[in-house]
Amino acid sequence: MSKPDIAIEARDLGKDFGSTKAVKSVSFTVNKGEVFGFFGPNGAGKTTTIRLLCGLTKPTRGCATVCGHNLVSDPTGVRRHLTMTLEESVFYEKMNVSSYLKFFAAMTGQTSKSQQLKIEEAINLCELSDLLKKRIAVLSHGQRQKISLARAFLSDAPIMFLDEPFQGIDIVHRKMLRDYLREYVKKDNTVFFTSHNLIEAEQIVDRFAFIDRGSLLKIGTARELRDQYLLPRFSIRVSDPVKAQRILSDGLQLDECIVKGDEVVVTLNNREDVSKIGAVLSTAGVAVLEMRLLGTMEEVFLKIQQKTGAVA
Amino acid sequence: MTQKKNQAVESPEEHSCRGSFSGNARNKLELIFTMVRRDISQIHRQGLPLLLLLSAILLTIGISFLVIANSGAGFGGELDITGQPWTVPSIGFGGGKSGIPFSSVTLLQVVYGYSVVVTMILIPAAFSLNYNSEVKKGTIRTLTCYPLGVFEITIAKLAYAAIVGFIFAAPVSMLPVLGLEKSVFDLFAVFATAYAFSLVIVAVGAFAANAITVATKKMYIQPPVLANLLVVFSFFTTSTILNLLGAALSFASPFFQAVGQLTPLSLYHQGRLLLTYVFGGSESPIWLVFLLPIALSVLGVWLTLKLWPDIYEKE
Numbered sequence: 084m085s086k087p088d089i090a091i092e093a094r095d096l097g098k099d100f101g102s103t104k105a106v107k108s109v110s111f112t113v114n115k116g117e118v119f120g121f122f123g124p125n126g127a128g129k130t131t132t133i134r135l136l137c138g139l140t141k142p143t144r145g146c147a148t149v150c151g152h153n154l155v156s157d158p159t160g161v162r163r164h165l166t167m168t169l170e171e172s173v174f175y176e177k178m179n180v181s182s183y184l185k186f187f188a189a190m191t192g193q194t195s196k197s198q199q200l201k202i203e204e205a206i207n208l209c210e211l212s213d214l215l216k217k218r219i220a221v222l223s224h225g226q227r228q229k230i231s232l233a234r235a236f237l238s239d240a241p242i243m244f245l246d247e248p249f250q251g252i253d254i255v256h257r258k259m260l261r262d263y264l265r266e267y268v269k270k271d272n273t274v275f276f277t278s279h280n281l282i283e284a285e286q287i288v289d290r291f292a293f294i295d296r297g298s299l300l301k302i303g304t305a306r307e308l309r310d311q312y313l314l315p316r317f318s319i320r321v322s323d324p325v326k327a328q329r330i331l332s333d334g335l336q337l338d339e340c341i342v343k344g345d346e347v348v349v350t351l352n353n354r355e356d357v358s359k360i361g362a363v364l365s366t367a368g369v370a371v372l373e374m375r376l377l378g379t380m381e382e383v384f385l386k387i388q389q390k391t392g393a394v395a
Numbered sequence: 396m397t398q399k400k401n402q403a404v405e406s407p408e409e410h411s412c413r414g415s416f417s418g419n420a421r422n423k424l425e426l427i428f429t430m431v432r433r434d435i436s437q438i439h440r441q442g443l444p445l446l447l448l449l450s451a452i453l454l455t456i457g458i459s460f461l462v463i464a465n466s467g468a469g470f471g472g473e474l475d476i477t478g479q480p481w482t483v484p485s486i487g488f489g490g491g492k493s494g495i496p497f498s499s500v501t502l503l504q505v506v507y508g509y510s511v512v513v514t515m516i517l518i519p520a521a522f523s524l525n526y527n528s529e530v531k532k533g534t535i536r537t538l539t540c541y542p543l544g545v546f547e548i549t550i551a552k553l554a555y556a557a558i559v560g561f562i563f564a565a566p567v568s569m570l571p572v573l574g575l576e577k578s579v580f581d582l583f584a585v586f587a588t589a590y591a592f593s594l595v596i597v598a599v600g601a602f603a604a605n606a607i608t609v610a611t612k613k614m615y616i617q618p619p620v621l622a623n624l625l626v627v628f629s630f631f632t633t634s635t636i637l638n639l640l641g642a643a644l645s646f647a648s649p650f651f652q653a654v655g656q657l658t659p660l661s662l663y664h665q666g667r668l669l670l671t672y673v674f675g676g677s678e679s680p681i682w683l684v685f686l687l688p689i690a691l692s693v694l695g696v697w698l699t700l701k702l703w704p705d706i707y708e709k710e
Contacts, residue, residue: 162541
């Protein structure tokens with residue numbers, strides 16, 4: 084029986100290609116209303132996991148439910164509840180954008196009125212209005228990527244699988260698309276997202292899952308994973324960086340403290356010292372102008388890889 | 396960005412209907428229609444020039460053949476086939492120096508044989524051009540992102556072949572034989588039988604290829620390939636063709652007599668016998684033979700339903 088707040092539940096899901104274990108045995112859940120990021124190096128098993136969860140390839144072992152539908156016994160039922168973009172989108176090259184969107188809107192099985200609204204929404208969101216009469220064959224990589232996303236957005240399905248969705252998309256549109264996805268999950272929908280760009284992903288992903296060589300290494304929110312794997316590190320813009328470096332080194336247990344221009348970069352050994360930074364500096368008469376938390380999810384991933392011994 | 400608020404234009408009843416069994420079946424049917432509509436609207440990009448060329452060649456052959464048959468030139472038997480009874484042997488082929496024909500056939504065999512040639516070329520051609528293009532370009536993988544299985548995709552491609560095959564084969568089959576002083580209904584019945592059997596064999600081939608894929612876990616034989624092979628097999632194992640080949644290639648006659656054992660398996664052969672039976676001839680088909688495609692289709696469909704869309708993946 085499916086749990087009401089869970090959109091996807093994978094249990095020991097695995098896939099072999101001959102003797103190669105592309106995905107070993109992964110178990111995780113994805114909640115409704117969240118953007119779930121799935122990250123890992125090339126060949127880690129991200130795309131295979133997506134293909135498994137979308138019912139496109141049969142699992143060698145394990146099982147999963149998507150919106151309560153069993154992946155093994157009802158793969159078509161699973162696909163009825165999701166929409167997706169694949170890493171390598173293949174287009175009907177000779178169709179124009181307008182016909183292409185109309186065709187795939189019809190493939191979503193919505194009423195014609197809903198289809199029309201969804202087409203307009205996708206055109207506006209991906210800014211395709213200038214391309215509607217153009218054949219897909221003549222479009223650039225970025226424009227094709229937008230069309231691939233627009234195709235996924237035509238559906239009213241509650242789960243969206245996006246495999247490297249922002250590849251080739253310009254900065255302005257990335258922001259728009261991130262905003263759209265945030266709005267989408269607010270309606271209790273779910274996004275399952277993969278990317279190689281962890282820094283960008285931090286802006287949209289609620290929970291991170293790291294996979295390498297077919298094994299799931301870790302799952303958690305950005306904060307949980309940072310707390311677990313990184314020492315607290317801050318970049319502090321101050322009125323007197325040299326003085327700040329001396330005071331912080333004397334007053335707190337630091338792993339590292341270096342001056343970079345008008346900033347000091349501080350790595351604390353003790354997480355509880357975070358709250359003392361401001362007090363120590365202000366007592367010494369150093370004004371804190373700005374304080375930023377450092378430590379990216381890329382660093383987290385590398386730490387996780389090291390700790391789990393995934394790096395050969 | 397000008398995002399429109401997603402308006403609820405679909406009622407909850409409509410949405411829940413999409414999840415029910417009857418709703419699912421209807422939804423799948425709609426998707427199949429959508430695919431067929433798209434394919435037909437894009438027919439000019441799916442080998443239309445080749446289909447037109449084949450149609451023109453077949454039409455020319457058909458008209459020439461019947462003109463020559465009527466004139467008696469090159470034939471050893473009757474001079475005028477117009478107005479001949481359907482099932483009475485009347486036309487002799489390939490008269491030698493002695494003037495004795497190698498083989499004599501009925502008017503039905505001529506007209507049915509021509510329809511068979513037309514349909515056996517145009518229907519598989521339409522199926523192959525469409526299906527192969529999707530598989531080669533990989534666009535079929537985009538279709539599998541939707542709630543469709545291999546079965547629905549195969550059905551859609553067969554439906555396209557059926558429609559396009561009919562559009563091209565009907566005029567090509569019918570036009571040359573309209574001057575035979577036979578009722579249009581009779582002529583259409585002859586064409587329709589050939590068309591139906593061609594389509595059945597293409598469908599059996601397509602589903603059998605899928606069944607082989609289930610067994611071997613890899614698509615070694617694509618559905619259009621096996622469909623084409625079955626069509627050719629079925630055509631060349633008709634008694635008429637074996638007799639003609641045996642007569643024309645007399646040195647290999649024993650071989651064709653031996654191959655003749657396969658005749659009962661030929662649906663085309665049975666199609667002609669079925670028409671002979673309907674038009675009052677003495678021959679009748681082997682009814683049991685019709686069970687073969689039904690059994691193969693049922694088995695093929697059952698196994699096709701077990702296939703996962705990754706059979707379309709390029710390795």
